[in-house]
Amino acid sequence: MNPRKMKQMMEQMGIDVDELDATEVVIRLEDGSELVFDDADVTRMDARGQETYQVIGEPEERESTAGEVEAGETDGESGGIPEDDVELVAARAGVSAEEAREALEATGGDLAAAIDRVE
The missing domain is CATH 2.20.70 (Ubiquitin Ligase Nedd4; Chain: W;)
Structure with missing residues (x-):
């Protein structure tokens, strides 16, 4: 065909x-x-x-390299949440970085769930 x-x-x-x-x-x-x-x-x-x-x-x-964090990717207080994820959630949901980080920590790092949580 x-x-x-x-x-x-x-x-x-x-x-x-x-x-x-x-x-x-x-x-x-x-x-x-x-x-x-x-x-x-x-x-x-x-x-x-x-x-x-x-x-x-x-x-x-x-x-697998999943779960590995490169040096400098997170700060000491983030609980292992990558800064890129925090910035992404903050930008998508229109919230502060602190709110985005809290949402990511509450959802175990799940980006979609964190965005839903703060919207």
């Missing part, structure tokens, strides 16, 4: 497909390892509100 016809049929069924300009995709596995895709082709498909992502590329397997 030609790509133009396929796209037309998908639009008729309410399916939107977008190519994402991803530079890296990381999948963290339960065993503590990660699959890292550099320069992967990523496609997002939205079918009536349900989003799915397709990642095409060759992964490199490595040990």
